[in-house]
Amino acid sequence: MELTRLPSTLALALALAFLSTTHRCDATSESIIGSRETCDIEGEDITVDKILNTSCFRCICKNGFVECLKQQCPNIEGCYALLDPRDDECCHKCTGCMQNGVYHASDTEWTEENDPCLIFTCKAGVITESKLRCYTPCSHPKAAPSGQCCPICEGCLVNGQKVTEDRSVTTTEDPCVTCKCNKGHLTCAKQACPTLNCPSTRIVDVSGECCPHCRGSARFFSPPKGACMLGTHLYNSGSEFYMDHCTRCTCVNSAISCIRETCPVLECPREHQMLLLNRCCPQCLLVEESRASCSYGGRTYVDGENWKLDSCKTCTCKQGKVRCAMPQCPPMNFRCPPNSKLEHPEGQCCPRCVERxxxxxxxxxxxxxxxxxxxxxxxxxxxxxxxxxxxxxxxxxxxxxxxxxxxxxxxxxxxxxxxxxxxxxxxxxxxxxxxxxxxxxxxxxxxxxxxxxxxxxxxxxxxxxxxxxxxxxxxxxxxxxxxxxxxxxxxxxxxxxxxxxxxxxxxxxxxxxxxxxxxxxxxxxxxKTCPRTKFGNNTRQRRCRERKDQRLCNRLKSQIFYPCHKKVNPAMYYKACLQDMCECPTQHCYCESFVAYAHECKRLDIPLPHWRKATRCRTVWDQSISSTNFARRLH
Incomplete structure (x- = not known):
């Protein structure tokens, strides 16, 4: 089919203008960068006069420093149709889609009530329509429940991999197959990838992943009235065009809709799959003979036997063919919510957010x-x-x-x-x-x-x-x-x-x-039995801090603890040290604040290996050994 486009020189100029915004959006900061402000009350909300739009940032006192974090915004990575926020908003958003008068946000999908096998996705303003391809990894599947597209299998096992309700599983032969478990019932299906709306030079196709994706982001460019822009190409309203051998698109009143073919599920190894010229879908070229055992990694497995390759991948032997599956982990660029951290437990496939x-x-x-x-x-x-x-x-x-x-x-x-x-x-x-x-x-x-x-x-x-x-x-x-x-x-x-x-x-x-x-x-x-504690006045506190003992506390601000100073403000610990030295019953009261500061640094993975030796702060074990040696010398 002949492509209907605007003149190439105009398209190129618009594309260059469109791409020039990419760097600015990529550089959008998630936090305020500048000189460090100190604070005294840990966890307290701080108002920073230099921040113009204070509704977009929350500033708190953390480890003695003012830390300002930007409001959590939706992930815009890969979006080349960004909309600028309104005056009362903080976040850029990716352009959504309108269908039959209903708005759908970018990166969402939906179905039609009368056809659950028909899937629609919205990606950066482009609607992609495709049909689900069902996959049944069991011998005797049950009919699809009302309102669902695919038949179900009893039990939640795919190629030896257990499918849990909180995480879907895919096969290594075809990573576009997604299997989900719901109350002991397994459903597997494959759908087409959404049509990408970014320049071809920004498309990344990672081996082993189902769909290619766009790298970077840019602001939305408004094409001439009624026209559409997809990638770096402009199309007139009413035009129909092919993106590739699988995808037919139309432009109607600045809205792009595409119909994409969903390829059949393949069960042959990836190395035996080939895409022929002018074809949409790859196919298995080799017809493997059915056998009663499988060979893998120098070992032989009988038909139906399962084994784990690693913490992520489990395989099974099916009629002489090795079939493997693995959980679908969340993307590594996501952020955990407040008061939690990303943790990757040993022996488990996927990292997870756990509360601190x-x-x-x-x-x-x-x-x-x-x-x-x-x-x-x-x-x-x-x-x-x-x-x-x-x-x-x-x-x-x-x-x-x-x-x-x-x-x-x-x-x-x-x-x-x-x-x-x-x-x-x-x-x-x-x-x-x-x-x-x-x-x-x-x-x-x-x-x-x-x-x-x-x-x-x-x-x-x-x-x-x-x-x-x-x-x-x-x-x-x-x-x-x-x-x-x-x-x-x-x-x-x-x-x-x-x-x-x-x-x-x-x-x-x-x-x-x-x-x-x-x-x-x-x-x-x-x-009734506790002694009443007397509290000194401010004059006495000032005299304490003028004593020469404060030079011992000054070590907290020295090179000894310098590696931690940027993460944990020593001011509160220094103040505590001065207070402790006012009426110190031993020679090493300053060490108490040093111990607390060093522990806080250690919790933030900042090592201070020699601080005890440099400050002469001994542990109880050191004091015990010293006393024992002294007693031996007397003896």
Missing amino acids: DGVCTVFGDPHYRTFDGKFYSFKGACKYQLVTDCFSHTFSIRVTNDARKTKFSAWTKTIAIKIGDLKVNLGQKMRVKVNGKKVNIPYRVANQLDINRTDDSVIVNTRIGIKVHWDGISFLEVSVPSSYRGQLCGLCGNFNSQIKDDFTARHGRVVQDPQQFGQSWIVGGAK
Whole structure:
């Protein structure tokens, strides 16, 4: 068929103008770039005057720095028909499609009620119509249910690969075949790829993937009235043209509709498939003889035998032919939602988004960082509820703070962890008791508890996912699974992703004063027996910070910790260090803030291998070895 196009010189000029916008769109930033602003209140929303359209960005205090993230926008990769956002919008959108007066967004598909086998897709303003090709990998399929196109197979197994309801599976012989499981019923079908609306130089065809895709993006170019633009070509309204041997398109009033043939499902290996000249679909050229066994990788498999090639691919032997299948994983460029991270578990095929564990940290003259990120100091020498499951009462962690012969300070002395009928006590110098009896590390209670040690901590792991790090001096870190979100209470806050209500006192009222909040979590009858802590005035604090001991805290801002400075602002830890040095009962109180800062860096995968040696901050194990050697020398 003769193509009806606008003059080639005009088409070329328009195409060049169209492509000139590509770089600008590709460079669209997802975050603000500029000088780093510091902040004090972790997790607090920050207003940044320099951002003109504040509705498009949310700025929060994270690790002591202001971090501004752009509003989550739809993925526009591959779209060469972008629409600019309106004044009240933040995101570029890809042009959608109109059919029979109904709007369909780009990258969506739909069917007609009277023909479930007829599939329509919208891609960057182009509608593609195609017919489903059904595939039945079982011997005795059942008829298609009402309103569905393809017959179903009992059980959800394709070429030895189990199909779960949350993820579809494809075959390696024909990656355009998609199999889905619904309540134990398997449906497999193949549909044609959508017609691409981008320049041919931007089309990428990856081996092993079903459909080619467009790379990059660009703004929408408005062709002359009634005309259509597809790729870099312009077509008059009413024209009909072929994109390839499979695709016939029409242009009607600036809207493009295409009909694309869906190729038959092939079961021969990819290397035996060939596309003949002037044909739409590839075909199997070799007719393989049916046999009772298969050979693969130097091994022989009998008919019907399944085996795994790796964590993604499973194969089966069918009448002498090897058939393989693998799950369809999400694209690697997608972003996980807030409070979650991308994880690729060992032995599993696809990465997945998992919610982050909540982490609460306690250190020094007690400084606290709650599960939701609130940083505060509370000086109280008593027994307190650090964290507990307020709803199901599955666990409880209490701390006893001691003044250590000071008048104005307190440090964490012991921790009591209670889970079911187990009670674990962690004391100074790594002393550990389980149900009142002293134990040696490592220690294990089958299916309930594991207690181990690292170079600087005792680590308690529990079957319910609660994890505790204790350095035997004052540093304490509690991790809880995301399943506890919104269920907790105590000095570590409620773990509901909202920092503003972390000071929820025992009676349920939100308070502002950390002393009032902390005192509300005194446990048992301890309130009457606890000593009253005296608090110094501002004059005394200023005198403390003028002492020469502050030079020890300055190491936190030195080259020793420099690799982490861009990720975690040391300002809050430096301030905590100065406070701890005001009335320090030992020679190494500055180390408490260093330990907490180094742990936070480690959680962000920033190693600080030599910081202890450079700062002379020893672990409890080091102190124990030193004391033992000293005793031996005396002896």
